[in-house]
Amino acid sequence: MxxxxxxxxxxxxxxxxxxxxxxxxxxxxxxxxxxxxxxxxxxxxxxxxxxxxxxxxxxxxxxxxxxxxxxxxxxxxxxxxxxxxxxxxxxxxxxxxxxxxxxxxxxxxxxxxxxxxxxxxxxxxxxxxxxxxxxxxxxxxxxxxxxRVALSRGHVHEVGAHYKELIEATCDLAPIVTAVIHPCDETSLSGAVEAKSQGLITPVLVGPAAKIRAVAKAANISLDGIEIDDVPHSHAAAERAVALVRNGTAQAMMKGKLHTDEMMQPILNRETGLRTDRRMSHIFVLDVPHYPKPLFITDAAINIYPTLEEKRDIVQNAIDLAQALGIETPKVAILSAVETVYPKIASTVEAAALCKMADRGQITGGLLDGPLAFDNAISKSAAEIKGIKSEVAGDADILVVPDLEAGNMIAKQLIYLAGADAAGIVIGARVPIILTSRADGTMSRLASCAIAQLYAHHRRVP
Missing domain, CATH: 3.10.129.10 (Hotdog Thioesterase)
Known part of the structure; x- marks a missing residue:
């Protein structure tokens, strides 16, 4: 001593x-x-x-x-x-x-x-x-x-460090034309304009032109050189944004001041929407203090109680996005309450099935393991104590949650209790959809735009 x-x-x-x-x-x-x-x-x-x-x-x-x-x-x-x-x-x-x-x-x-x-x-x-x-x-x-008293360990997190790296990775890429749906508040409008100034997107502001200009004037935001597509209200803005994608004008969509379900309704229309043969899912990309790399969480915003088949698409979407952001072989942890297959907990059985689907080539590009409890997925010491031998445990890039409720709780706990910053997009549609929250700051909005830009360019590479 x-x-x-x-x-x-x-x-x-x-x-x-x-x-x-x-x-x-x-x-x-x-x-x-x-x-x-x-x-x-x-x-x-x-x-x-x-x-x-x-x-x-x-x-x-x-x-x-x-x-x-x-x-x-x-x-x-x-x-x-x-x-x-x-x-x-x-x-x-x-x-x-x-x-x-x-x-x-x-x-x-x-x-x-x-x-x-x-x-x-x-x-x-x-x-x-x-x-x-x-x-x-x-x-x-x-x-x-x-x-001598041992001091508690002070930890300083450089806010947005991972996001700055994402934005820097876009420096040689052309901005993507993005339909910004109903940007009729200062937060969503300023986020789109700032993303334009950073070379991430070329925004087309879709919404009531008079209202958009009034917001810009009140917030002292310059709209010079930015196109406004004038429509009467938020629902019409969502429909018009879908049309801009379908006719090849827009390469991405970005949520403004409207509810997510209102924005998604025309996107999900089977005749005139943006569906593909892949299930759409949302992926959070979190910058978490104490975690050494971006942490992907899916799905916490779109699919409420996904089936096993839908989870296959959710996992594949997350792997595809991680690869677009430069992670060659993402490590995917399929979460449940325990790390063993237990028939009374359906998510453990589905986790095992997803891992076997990866073995059989039904899911590609990632390294899967599950079921894993949250602590075993992100903490090597917790995994070692449980005797878990895995390349994924303690070093996961992607956390796949059992359902939306679990994912939403995990993401918001990390944001509000651990100080994480949240960015993310919806993929599985014809184009990436930048789905931001009203609580998101400028850095999170920029990071979401950078993620969409990287993903859009990655998809074009043969």
């Missing part, structure tokens, strides 16, 4: 020193920003920092000050020390990857028999002082030796 031990006033000599060494990481800046609330763009905005005086991301000055406090409170004098005053001069910035030695040195023992003055320095890897100052403390009168 490691211990933390102080030095009392009587044990300390003038000239005595203690130090620690730290290398500045992104996580340090993010955690300090979150703790302090200081989000100066010089610390957290790479683009701004490159144009600032130091032309690089630098840490907060008081990051070094907090390290000085750490040495005083844990090393010299150590536990029981009371801070009285601190003066600091900030001489140089500290940038990412730089290493700082934090040193405190006793310069004076004051005559009251308890107070100390210490010089406080932060010195970079080049031997240059970045912070210099002085602290006055009350040294502990009694000896303290205690087990």
């Amino acid at each position: 490691q211990y933390i031990e102080n030095k009392t006033f009587d044990e300390i000599n003038i000239g005595e020193s203690a130090e620690l060494v730290r290398t500045l990481r992104h996580q340090d800046i993010d955690l300090f920003s979150a703790m302090s609330g200081k989000v100066n763009p010089a610390h957290v905005d790479q683009d701004y920092a490159q144009s600032d005086a130091f032309q690089k991301v630098i840490t907060h000055g008081m990051w070094g000050g907090s390290l000085i406090s750490a040495v005083l409170g844990t090393e010299l004098p150590g536990p029981g020390t009371i801070y009285v005053s601190q003066s600091l001069t900030f001489l140089r910035p500290v940038g990412l990857g730089e290493t700082v030695t934090v040193r405190v040195t006793v310069t004076e023992k004051l005559p009251d028999g308890q107070r100390l003055r210490l010089r406080c320095q932060c010195i970079n890897q080049n031997g240059e002082n970045v912070i210099d100052g002085e602290a006055e403390v009350i040294a502990p009168p009694k000896k303290v030796r205690r087990p």
Whole structure:
């Protein structure tokens, strides 16, 4: 066991020193920003920092000050020390990857028999002082030796990191013409316009022109160069968008301010809709803190209680999308409540059947395993404890849920309790359908457009 031990006033000599060494990481800046609330763009905005005086991301000055406090409170004098005053001069910035030695040195023992003055320095890897100052403390009168407390693990998630990679992957692709259905609120309209500015889509705004222009004016959104297809209401907008796909004008569709079932009704029409021989299904692509890669969840939005045959299409749709996003052989976990086949739980039997269908070539392109409980699908340690030997368990790319209720709950729990960002599309129709939620932010909308663009281009490759 490691211990933390102080030095009392009587044990300390003038000239005595203690130090620690730290290398500045992104996580340090993010955690300090979150703790302090200081989000100066010089610390957290790479683009701004490159144009600032130091032309690089630098840490907060008081990051070094907090390290000085750490040495005083844990090393010299150590536990029981009371801070009285601190003066600091900030001489140089500290940038990412730089290493700082934090040193405190006793310069004076004051005559009251308890107070100390210490010089406080932060010195970079080049031997240059970045912070210099002085602290006055009350040294502990009694000896303290205690087990060192293990700190909880701080985790900093770079919001949208996986989505930025998806958007960057589209840089050499032409934007896809997208019928945006009834974009009559600021969220859906601004998302479509921003996706256009990023080169992801060429939007055709399908809806009441006067209402769309009024929204744009109120939100100060420029519609220059954007086509508006004027129709009277949301239902007509959905029907018109389907017609634009059928006549070859649009390569994708995007939901605006209307209910999903209203949008899907003309799409599902057997005579004039966009059906194919494949069942349509929705696939969430989640950016989840603590998970090292995008996590696909299907189906949580379209198919309520899918049959085994429909699940085959749901699985194949998800595999096809994952491959379009660059995952050569996606790992597919078929979820249930347990990891063994149990006839009283129908989803375990269907999971086993889906795996056998993959063995027989009825599902292609992915590596399937199931039934797997959620923990076994995403946690290697949980799978190992259960004795599960599988290439999928603990490393799944795709989670196939038993029904819509289970999928919706899993996705929303990850979004609202784990801080995941959600993007996703519907496939299985003639074109990808960008199905966004009113709660989705700009990054999620852009990611959904990028996913649709990547999928549309992938389908064209012979």
